[in-house]
Amino acid sequence: MRIATYNVNGINGRLTVLLRWLAETQPDAVCLQELKAPDEKFPEAAIREAGYGAIWHGQKSWNGVAILARGSDPVETRRGLPGDPDDNHSRYIEAAVNGVLIGGLYLPNGNPRPGPKFDYKLRWMERLSVHAGGLIGTDAPVVLAGDYNVMPTELDVYKPERWIDDALFAPEVRAAFFRLVEQGWLDALRHLHPGETIYTFWDYFRNAYARGAGLRIDHLLLNPPAAARLKAAQVDSFVRGWEKTSDHAPVWIELD
DNA sequence: ATGCCTAATGCAATTAGA
Numbered sequence: 001m002r003i004a005t006y007n008v009n010g011i012n013g014r015l016t017v018l019l020r021w022l023a024e025t026q027p028d029a030v031c032l033q034e035l036k037a038p039d040e041k042f043p044e045a046a047i048r049e050a051g052y053g054a055i056w057h058g059q060k061s062w063n064g065v066a067i068l069a070r071g072s073d074p075v076e077t078r079r080g081l082p083g084d085p086d087d088n089h090s091r092y093i094e095a096a097v098n099g100v101l102i103g104g105l106y107l108p109n110g111n112p113r114p115g116p117k118f119d120y121k122l123r124w125m126e127r128l129s130v131h132a133g134g135l136i137g138t139d140a141p142v143v144l145a146g147d148y149n150v151m152p153t154e155l156d157v158y159k160p161e162r163w164i165d166d167a168l169f170a171p172e173v174r175a176a177f178f179r180l181v182e183q184g185w186l187d188a189l190r191h192l193h194p195g196e197t198i199y200t201f202w203d204y205f206r207n208a209y210a211r212g213a214g215l216r217i218d219h220l221l222l223n224p225p226a227a228a229r230l231k232a233a234q235v236d237s238f239v240r241g242w243e244k245t246s247d248h249a250p251v252w253i254e255l256d
Numbered sequence: 257a258t259g260c261c262t263a264a265t266g267c268a269a270t271t272a273g274a
Contacts, residue, residue, distance in 0.1 A: 111273085201274075205262095
């Protein structure tokens, strides 16, 4: 079973690229982020025609997350991260697909730091940790997949010294990420590729993809039952080279 | 310190991304 995460940066502006990638790689489940569309503008018919059932939590202009399942309908278990009734950003959706519980998340960017957006990011990470703490011990496989907007280590940044004050790489953000991981989650890509330079995002600016100036910020975290079934993990970086593409590439794992 | 690029909104220029 292949489970992928892909920050599409606009589901409608990206539909051609998304459908091409689905047709070429046929993932079994997909978490999408940055739909940048309200619920009524989600391209449900086109995605169903491509062979995928879907659930989504949209929002006008910004944010928005979805889960797709090839040949079935995801069984929604939650929309919205608990812990703050005043948080109206669409950044979390959760569903069961083929016996695997999948949480799809779009963690706040947090820039500029310091400031209210950075504070929101840290609060959101604490809420995620609380929710994840309730999922880690599930007997079934659980996968928390999405755009975490965090580079965990220096290996995950093309120029670490330039990012140290940024909300994606600041010490307190990395510490919050590791507090989450230390509940017992496995960073699937890093686990299977220790020491390897892996990026999932390349800025549109300054020809970053061609220069190899990337970041690893899209992650799949696995609870122990999921980790026991992990066979492969990769980035479909070739998609970043397509026309009219997202600034993120799809990332996926293969479970037995 | 800012623009470099891109999407959405909505039709110009702003907001946000990372």
